[in-house]
Amino acid sequence: MSLIVDDLSIEIDGARVVDRVGFEVPAGARVGIIGESGSGKSLTALAIMGLLPDGAELRGSIRWEGRELVGLSERERAPIRGREMAMIFQEPQTALNPIRRVGAQMTEAARIHRGVRGRRAARLATELARDVGLPSPETIVSAYPHQLSGGQRQRVGIAAALAGQPSLIVADEPTTALDVTVQKGILDLLAGLVDDRDASLLFITHDLAVLAQIATHALVLDHGSIVESGEVDRLLSEPEHPVTRGLLRDAKATLWRPGGPS
Amino acid sequence: MSEIILRARGVTREFRAPRRTLFEKRTVSFALRPVDLTVRTGSSIGVIGESGSGKSTLARLLLGLDQPTSGVVEVAGHAVDAGASARELRWLRRAMGVVLQDPYGSLDPRMSVGRIVGEPLWALGIGGDRSQRVREVLTRVGLGGVEGRYPHEFSGGQRQRIALARAIVHRPRILVGDEPLSALDVTVRAQILELLNEIRREEGMTLIMISHDIGVVQNVCDEVVVMTDGDVVEQGPTSDVLGNPRHPYTKRLLAAIPTI
Numbered sequence: 001m002s003l004i005v006d007d008l009s010i011e012i013d014g015a016r017v018v019d020r021v022g023f024e025v026p027a028g029a030r031v032g033i034i035g036e037s038g039s040g041k042s043l044t045a046l047a048i049m050g051l052l053p054d055g056a057e058l059r060g061s062i063r064w065e066g067r068e069l070v071g072l073s074e075r076e077r078a079p080i081r082g083r084e085m086a087m088i089f090q091e092p093q094t095a096l097n098p099i100r101r102v103g104a105q106m107t108e109a110a111r112i113h114r115g116v117r118g119r120r121a122a123r124l125a126t127e128l129a130r131d132v133g134l135p136s137p138e139t140i141v142s143a144y145p146h147q148l149s150g151g152q153r154q155r156v157g158i159a160a161a162l163a164g165q166p167s168l169i170v171a172d173e174p175t176t177a178l179d180v181t182v183q184k185g186i187l188d189l190l191a192g193l194v195d196d197r198d199a200s201l202l203f204i205t206h207d208l209a210v211l212a213q214i215a216t217h218a219l220v221l222d223h224g225s226i227v228e229s230g231e232v233d234r235l236l237s238e239p240e241h242p243v244t245r246g247l248l249r250d251a252k253a254t255l256w257r258p259g260g261p262s
Numbered sequence: 263m264s265e266i267i268l269r270a271r272g273v274t275r276e277f278r279a280p281r282r283t284l285f286e287k288r289t290v291s292f293a294l295r296p297v298d299l300t301v302r303t304g305s306s307i308g309v310i311g312e313s314g315s316g317k318s319t320l321a322r323l324l325l326g327l328d329q330p331t332s333g334v335v336e337v338a339g340h341a342v343d344a345g346a347s348a349r350e351l352r353w354l355r356r357a358m359g360v361v362l363q364d365p366y367g368s369l370d371p372r373m374s375v376g377r378i379v380g381e382p383l384w385a386l387g388i389g390g391d392r393s394q395r396v397r398e399v400l401t402r403v404g405l406g407g408v409e410g411r412y413p414h415e416f417s418g419g420q421r422q423r424i425a426l427a428r429a430i431v432h433r434p435r436i437l438v439g440d441e442p443l444s445a446l447d448v449t450v451r452a453q454i455l456e457l458l459n460e461i462r463r464e465e466g467m468t469l470i471m472i473s474h475d476i477g478v479v480q481n482v483c484d485e486v487v488v489m490t491d492g493d494v495v496e497q498g499p500t501s502d503v504l505g506n507p508r509h510p511y512t513k514r515l516l517a518a519i520p521t522i
Contacts, residue, residue, distance in 0.1 A: 037447050179313050179474065181514060184518035208522055250448045250449040254475065255521065257480065258521070
């Protein structure tokens with residue numbers, strides 16, 4: 001169950017925003033993409049999910065379990081999205097539908113892809129709510145998004161991604177909008193769930209410290225190109241490319257250090 | 263010991279909770295429980311806490327933008343009355359400059375950069391060669407010669423530089439930053455942080471920094487105030503509080519921060 005991206009380029013209105021990007025997410029791996037705003041990391045994620053905005057031009061190859069995804073029609077894509085791969089978004093507030101109960105939103109993928117309905121769907125919703133650590137799982141499934149805190153909403157977003165039992169989870173800055181204590185809970189949860197289910201994870205972030213917590217391998221994107229990639233431990237201890245070094249240096253300037261500033 | 267520039271004594275702020283039914287008794291929810299704070303001239307103090315901790319409510323009270331339910335805020339020995347007229351509050355506005363979080367929301371898109379940065383000088387009736395002063399501060403923040411341009415022409419980091427220029431143009435004694443670095447990329451954040459530190463030292467300004475980013479506070483502030491749920495749970499020298507946290511909340515907060 002691996003994802004192989006090869007020579008992928010994305011152009012929007014004639015501007016090349018992702019330039020010949022290639023990488024692999026092997027089965028069970030946790031890979032991070034790191035870069036600043038505008039580096040092309042979110043677009044790369046959207047391209048994999050087949051969710052690029054209209055007018056974006058895609059070239060190159062995205063192979064999922066040996067199958068080419070670039071060039072598939074929406075009809076051919078739909079069965080893959082939600083069932084084989086699912087996405088978690090940055091803003092749990094806007095990613096959820098405000099007028100639908102969270103239980104129904106969590107189980108949508110299971111309903112569409114696996115025909116889970118009625119009592120089975122209700123039971124699944126409660127199970128998912130429990131898996132992602134929501135309080136009182138039996139009752140919270142009947143709540144609306146506005147009745148939940150930001151962290152709880154993100155847990156609903158994660159549950160919704162898990163419902164289709166995907167083997168790849170793409171998470172685009174899932175903790176950026178959250179407080180640090182909440183962030184820790186979500187990262188621990190995500191890592192645990194991915195491991196339990198033998199799924200692989202592609203995690204997009206601008207935060208090196210978050211990357212260090214969640215990913216084993218990472219790519220550094222800058223202006224649409226991969227400038228460096230490898231094991232996260234190595235990237236953080238011996239960064240080779242000036243961009244990586246710059247990111248690390250600047251992150252350290254505002255980084256919390258238990259021992260005090262050096 | 264330098265003089266006390268700002269002091270809060272027993273400052274509280276209550277907000278009424280909305281009634282769920284027409285006949286329900288009104289309930290009061292606290293945004294801020296009694297806070298005591300002493301800020302000395304030239305020091306830098308960081309207020310840290312998560313969403314809903316009351317840190318921005320505290321900032322609004324210190325800036326005289328909101329009236330405390332009880333307690334007193336004093337700036338340079340004068341009690342602040344946030345209900346007073348704009349004219350009566352000029353002394354306070356002169357003493358303070360503020361940089362807000364969102365560099366896109368805090369600059370008027372229809373005003374030139376020169377007008378934006380010069381506005382405090384006009385509004386506060388500060389004389390002298392105003393355009394000279396505007397040129398000077400813009401150069402100081404690394405944006406010389408942009409007076410005639412408009413905010414949309416600038417990136418987030420440049421906008422935050424403009425906001426900083428506006429905050430210091432009238433030579434305030436206290437600079438308040440409400441999450442001034444939160445919306446910025448890490449490289450830009452490091453640059454703005456350095457600039458902020460330099461300017462503060464040069465001008466001998468007192469800094470009050472509201473932030474959820476403990477790393478920023480650790481790198482800039484001599485003292486820190488930790489808030490949660492409207493309560494100050496711990497305050498003191500940064501190295502003490504962050505190096506040897508005593509309150510369970512502070513411990514939990516620090517343990518949650520990812521490190522490299």
